[in-house]
Amino acid sequence: MPTRIAEKPAVTLDAWFAPLAADPAGAAAFLAEVADRVARRPRVLVPGGGPVADALAADGYAVTDAGFDSLPAQRFDVVYAGSDVLSRLLVQREQVRTVRRLAALLRPGGGLVVHGFHPDPARWAAHPLVTGHDCARQTLFLADGVPLRYVWPAELDLMAELADLALDSRWGGWYGEPAACGAQVVSLYRS
Numbered sequence: 571m572p573t574r575i576a577e578k579p580a581v582t583l584d585a586w587f588a589p590l591a592a593d594p595a596g597a598a599a600f601l602a603e604v605a606d607r608v609a610r611r612p613r614v615l616v617p618g619g620g621p622v623a624d625a626l627a628a629d630g631y632a633v634t635d636a637g638f639d640s641l642p643a644q645r646f647d648v649v650y651a652g653s654d655v656l657s658r659l660l661v662q663r664e665q666v667r668t669v670r671r672l673a674a675l676l677r678p679g680g681g682l683v684v685h686g687f688h689p690d691p692a693r694w695a696a697h698p699l700v701t702g703h704d705c706a707r708q709t710l711f712l713a714d715g716v717p718l719r720y721v722w723p724a725e726l727d728l729m730a731e732l733a734d735l736a737l738d739s740r741w742g743g744w745y746g747e748p749a750a751c752g753a754q755v756v757s758l759y760r761s
Contacts, residue, residue, distance in 0.1 A: 594621035596744030597650075597685070602629060604681045604758060605648045612647035615675060622650065638668070645677045651684045653754075656726075657718040660709065665721060666729050673733035676761040682735055683758050689720045690752030723749070726757060735759035 601622070605612035612631060616623035619635030627633045636642055638655075649672045659665045672682055694700045694710060702711035710718045721729075727737050738758040742749040749755045 593744060594625050597622045598625035598629060600744040600756065601626060601648055601650055601683060602631060604683060605631060608647040608680055609677070613644070615642070615646040615649045615672075616652070617641070617650075617655065617672075618652060620652070622652065638671075641671065641675065644675075645680075646675050647677055647680045649673075649675050649680070649682050651682065653685050653687075654718070656684065656686060656721050660717055660719050662708075662719070662725075665719065666732060669726075669729040669735075670733040673730070673735050673759075673761065676735075678761055680761045681738065681758050682730070682761075683756065684726060684730075685754070685756050686721065686726075688749060688751050688753055688755045689722055693752050723755060723757065730757075730759040735761055 601614060601616075605614055613634065614626055614631050615634050615636065616626065617636055617638055623633045623635050634642055634644070634646070651668075651672060656665045656668060659668060669682075669684075676682060689708075691703060691705060694703055699713050700710055701713055701715070703709070704711075708720050708722075710720060712718065723740065730737065736759060738760045740749050740758070741747060741756045742753055743756065
C-alpha cells in the first residue's frame with residue numbers, strides 16, 4: 571500500500587510551520603550538541619535538507635540530505651525529523667513505519683530528534699489556517715484543504731518504543747524551553 575502523504579503547498583504549510591522552522595541555527599546547534607555526545611566524528615541525516623542541514627554542514631558536520639523515498643543504507647549518529655515530517659503522513663500506521671525506518675538508520679546510542687508541535691484542539695477552532703478538524707482521525711484541514719495528521723507526545727513516545735527507542739528528553743524549543751500545549755515540541759529518542 572503506498573504511503574499517503576499530503577502535498578506541501580508552500581503558502582499554507584509554510585505559514586503553519588513558520589514558528590517551528592524560524593530558527594535553523596538553533597536547530598543546528600541542538601543537533602550538533604546531540605551528535606557530539608554520541609560520536610567523535612558524528613554523521614547526521616537530515617531528510618529533506620534545507621537550512622538546518624546547511625547550518626550543520628557549515629559547522630563542519632558530515633550531513634546527508636536524502637528524501638524519504640531514497641534513504642541511504644548507511645547508519646547515522648543523529649537523524650532529524652523536521653517540523654512537518656510525521657504530520658504529512660495521514661495514517662498512523664505510516665507514521666509508525668516512518669519512525670521505525672528512521673530508527674533503523676541509527677548507530678547504537680544514536681539519537682532521533684523529532685520536531686513537531688504539541689496539539690491544542692481547543693485553540694484550532696479560532697485559528698485562521700484551520701478550516702476543519704476530525705478529532706477521531708487526529709486530522710486538521712488547512713485553509714487550502716491540505717490535511718495534516720497530528721501526533722500527541724505520548725503517541726509519539728509509543729511509536730518510538732515500537733522502534734526500540736527510548737525518550738531521552740523533550741523540550742519546547744531548541745534552547746531547553748519547557749514543552750507547552752499548542753506550541754512546538756522537540757523530542758530526543760535514543761537507540
